[in-house]
Amino acid sequence: MPRFPLRSLLAVCAWALAWAAATTPLAAGTVITNVKDAKGQPVADAVVSLVALDPSVPVPAVAAADPVVITQQGQEFAPYVNVIAVGTRVSFPNHDKIHHQVYSLSKTKPFELPLYGPGVTQTVLFDRPGVVSLGCNIHDWMAAYIVVLETPWSAKTAVAGVASVTNLAPGRYRLDVWHPRLAGESHREIVVPSGDAPPQTISITLKADRRIRRAPEGAGGGYK
């Protein structure tokens, strides 16, 4: 309950930012995408990525960034959805006082980090594009996604459902949207002019949210 006003506040801030982003003229090559669900509600944690369709478009090399961090804290992964470039290392620090056992059965990157204790950090290299579902063998409710992309142009929607992809050269692009609950696939071809592209609004259909809800502490029943 106390989180609710905070969430509302965040939503307002995010909307203000998005509004600012949409109205403030940027340096050339930015695509702002609004992702909405079937009911017109903004969808957070959607991954928006663009793939250049014209060979003429120069694709900048993806910088091998420092390891992306997915923490394990309070028996939850954070962030829930992660967008990384191929060849990125992801570190999994355990900030809890208990053990975790991170695994993936996804074909993109099946792996397992055998039980490791508090304070330990494990790192995994994601060298193939695709979606990786992360879980913890101990805690059924812990789940996270890593979207490994070859394209340098990607962003994740915030609570307001807006993602902004920058540094786009003019040309034709395929705009992909991915979401953990996406039903089917979502692609769109857009043309980025010299300068700012018009904002894109994309409606996606979401499947039922079947994430495991943790039972309140002390309810004695684990989870449901």
Place this chain on the structure above:
Amino acid sequence: MTDPTARRAPRRSTGLPRGFRFRRFSLRLLSLLLGLLFAALATTYLVVSRANADTAQQHARTNVELAARAVRSAIKQRLDFLARSADLMGRDDALKTVLRASDPATLATLLQSFTRRVAAPVIVLYDDNGRLLASSQGALDTENSGPFSELIRSAIEKDLIENSGFSYLKDELHVLIVVPLYAPHPNIFGWFGLAFPIDREFGLSVRETTGVELTYLSIANPDRPRLLATTLPASAITPIARAVAAADRDRPSTEIIDLLDDRYVSLISFQDMLAAPPIALVLQRPLSPELASARELENYLLLTSLAALAAATLLALGIARGVSQPVQQLAAHTRVIAAGDYATRINLDRVDELGQLADAMNTMSTGLAERDQVRDLLDKNVSPEVAAQLMRDGSALGGEEREVTILFADLRGFTTLSEKLPAPDLLALLNRYLDRMSTAIEREGGVIDKFIGDAIMALFGAPVAQGDGPVRALAAARGMEHALIGLNAELAAEGRPPLALGIGVNTARVVAGNIGSHRRLNYSVIGDGVNVAARLQALTRNADYRTNIITSAATLAACRGAFPAGAGGMAVPPRPLGMVALKGRAGLVEIFAVE
């Protein structure tokens, strides 16, 4: 040719049919009472029996409907159990390790381990595209585990978290369920397929909880129905299959099927199959156990009915006897009375109508006895005709004054005769004489008043009035004289001396009526005229008169000139004998000889 008698109407057309006419009251009462009682009892029995049958069917129906729910529930529970088992299996660390190793053979053995752990006979694993990864049973390959693939396909299509259905696995009826393998939840990595057979064992467990027989039957080939699972002997398939073939496919229907020497209330419903024609589920409850308690009641009812009938029979017979016996007694008594016995009395010792009838009969007997006495009395004195007339009129027995002609006859010389003859001969002779005289008198309608020794007193005009009494009296006198001649001829032939008589006839008003004591009454007449007649008879002894019959002027006056015919058939006028003084009487009486 038609029989001419065939159309003829029955000869007797009484109100009651022939079978209902009884000679005996008791039989009639018995048949009536028993008939009514039997009808009432039979109706009751039929109604109760019908109600019982209905209740039993209703019970059986309820049972099979409950069993249908039980079947659904049992299947759902097992599916739930399998789904939970699949969920647990999906969280198994070893499974993930093996899956990462991509070793189908190891995976198959792991699934075999799972079959033991979760008690599911069949476990298969598919990837998220519905491609078979491994199976706990070697024989289950991609081809014949198709139904699982179909379930997965439709689950993905409809975004279901589990999907189940009926199908054949290796040609045996199974219930299948597919459950996602999450890695992690809710990310679907693949699908578990689990199944359990619907076999006789399943049917027995249903029967144990519901008492209902279960049969799964395929009539995909109507000529050769296939028994998939049953708790009944295999021989039951034919009648069941026949009923199933006729049953409504769209909704469950209840039929009654005769099989195995019982009647089964059968609920027939159809179960859709994965990639196969629907199969029939037949749930059956025999009627006999449902009817068992009702049978007991019916038997009890039957027994009480028979007892009631027996009691009613005895009662009816008793009542009938109570009526018919006294009636028979009364009838017998009537015959006794008819036979002339008025002294016997009937005693029924009851106060009802029959008792009243008996009392009335006794009163009648008393009346008849009194009447008989009177009649006896008359019979001795008068001719039967006169007696009958008297009985009819019932009058003239009280005292009254009336004109009567009195005839007195006396046998002459009887005293000397009585001295000569022995007593029996004398009496025989006297009676012979009296008999002839009586006949002569009665022939003329006279009434013998009394015999006084050898003398006769006879009346004409009493007790029944006769207009021609005097004429009749004189005719009787002549007849007597004539009869004596005949008797004398007989006596002469017998070598006996002849008899002689004297007759006096007088007509007078006298008092007539019953004279005597309370115990003994005699109808007679009294008065001076009687004495006169006696005196006139005495006068015949006077030889000067030369006659046997003397009458008075009063009699002749009463004849009014009508003289009866004499011996020669001719009316001879009486010969006047002059006036005589009679003893004990003042004045003279004119007398006449009748010849």
